[in-house]
Amino acid sequence: MEVQPIRIGLLGYGNVGKALVKLIAAQREAISSRTGLDLTIQAVAVRNPEKYPQLETMTQRITTNAHDLVISDDIDVVVEVIGGVDPAKGLVEAALSSGKPVVTANKELLAKHGPELFGSADEMNLDLFFEAAVAGGIPLMRVLRESLKGEPIRRVMGIVNGTTNYVLSQMTETGMSYGDALAEAQSKGFAESDPTADVEGQDAASKAALIAMVAFGAQLGLSDVTCQGITEITSKDIQFAKRSGHTIKLLAIAEHDHGEIGVRVHPAMLPNHHPLASVRDSFNAVFVEGEAVGDLMLYGRGAGGDPTASAVLGDIIAAANNLTQGTNNGLGNLRKISIQSTEELENAFYINLEVADEPGVLASVASVFGKYGVSIRSMEQEGLGGEARIVFITHSSKERNVHSTLDELRELDSVIQIGTKIRLVGA
Numbered sequence: 001m002e003v004q005p006i007r008i009g010l011l012g013y014g015n016v017g018k019a020l021v022k023l024i025a026a027q028r029e030a031i032s033s034r035t036g037l038d039l040t041i042q043a044v045a046v047r048n049p050e051k052y053p054q055l056e057t058m059t060q061r062i063t064t065n066a067h068d069l070v071i072s073d074d075i076d077v078v079v080e081v082i083g084g085v086d087p088a089k090g091l092v093e094a095a096l097s098s099g100k101p102v103v104t105a106n107k108e109l110l111a112k113h114g115p116e117l118f119g120s121a122d123e124m125n126l127d128l129f130f131e132a133a134v135a136g137g138i139p140l141m142r143v144l145r146e147s148l149k150g151e152p153i154r155r156v157m158g159i160v161n162g163t164t165n166y167v168l169s170q171m172t173e174t175g176m177s178y179g180d181a182l183a184e185a186q187s188k189g190f191a192e193s194d195p196t197a198d199v200e201g202q203d204a205a206s207k208a209a210l211i212a213m214v215a216f217g218a219q220l221g222l223s224d225v226t227c228q229g230i231t232e233i234t235s236k237d238i239q240f241a242k243r244s245g246h247t248i249k250l251l252a253i254a255e256h257d258h259g260e261i262g263v264r265v266h267p268a269m270l271p272n273h274h275p276l277a278s279v280r281d282s283f284n285a286v287f288v289e290g291e292a293v294g295d296l297m298l299y300g301r302g303a304g305g306d307p308t309a310s311a312v313l314g315d316i317i318a319a320a321n322n323l324t325q326g327t328n329n330g331l332g333n334l335r336k337i338s339i340q341s342t343e344e345l346e347n348a349f350y351i352n353l354e355v356a357d358e359p360g361v362l363a364s365v366a367s368v369f370g371k372y373g374v375s376i377r378s379m380e381q382e383g384l385g386g387e388a389r390i391v392f393i394t395h396s397s398k399e400r401n402v403h404s405t406l407d408e409l410r411e412l413d414s415v416i417q418i419g420t421k422i423r424l425v426g427a
Ligand SMILES: NC(=O)c1ccc[n+]([C@@H]2O[C@H](COP(=O)([O-])OP(=O)(O)OC[C@H]3O[C@@H](n4cnc5c(N)ncnc54)[C@H](OP(=O)(O)O)[C@@H]3O)[C@@H](O)[C@H]2O)c1
Pocket: 011, 012, 013, 014, 015, 016, 017, 045, 046, 047, 048, 049, 051, 064, 066, 080, 081, 082, 083, 084, 087, 105, 106, 107, 108, 132, 133, 136, 302, 303, 304, 305, 308
């Protein structure tokens, strides 16, 4: 087989960039004999080259000028692992305009500007691959784009953020508080020093937007994803979930229903028998429901240099193969599909209220549920006096009605506080 040299221009040499360079060095011969592609790291762009003295032995050229690198004639494929929108967006655009396919791990960039960038790639007959941007090492994008291309997918539901899964797993398994579990995640390197994007659900929301684009060919942006994180989950919620045979997980959900799509991120109580309930620690998993194929689940490491580099490398090989054959594999025309209003969704809810310990409270609370047609499946009272807490599980109800119920309950003198509201999913 004739060997085809493929010169990679690498933008960024952080966690993912470093792991990629190491993986390519280890696999270069095997890849060459399997695919006929000889991969080399031709040039690397970073901001501070002095931070990376070891880089000199790994590449021909180190530069601080990422723009020059992406338009340079001696680069065949550009790999963007800088992160963020600026300057990554301009660099991806410049690479595509100068005829180079791009591989990126950047969920934030694609969730915000995906349709526009995919359009530019298609116009140029070039690939813009992003396997590593969703669920790190799990080959989800390729499965959705290729294996399930003809499948009518109803719903994709995933645990796509390792930090929050680690925190919720620790709270469930050791009884730790949210704050202690988050501090432990930070000390073990599973959470950033500023964990806001993870715990408030924005990281998962970017991934949910990308899943919806690929699974449903939908043209949408991050603002179409409704998002609730895990910061309000308490040990009491976790204990209730355990007692009632559930596990609380942060889910990213993209679903197609009656010509509309719904895309959202929120904590959910899953019955323990659901396959996603057993995904512990910082692992990720994605559950796909298709009309023909039925239920599928993919499980693995959603982050970390090595798993992410593995996904990036798979994309580089696919893009290089297409480049040598003069073809590309785009997402096709992303269509504007009507976005379902969350208020119209129907779900069963876990709702807990802190109430005054006085006669008639239960009757007045129950009458508000009744007024908005939210029927109560079960009710449990915990504690006495100032500690009194009532936990309700509702039957499936429109979110709009549940919100109206909570708004009115907030006005009652006997309701001291409304606690966490968690949807029951997968029953
Ligand atoms: N880490 C993971 O587990 C993981 C998993 C999935 C996806 N991702 C995605 O992969 C991307 C990279 O993540 P990471 O963890 O590897 O990031 P990182 O460790 O922060 O590394 C970023 C690298 O980009 C370089 N860089 C930043 N701005 C630059 C610029 N303007 N010009 C040239 N180089 C620049 C930095 O160089 P200096 O150090 O010199 O500033 C650094 O080498 C992000 O989009 C992230 O969301 C990461």
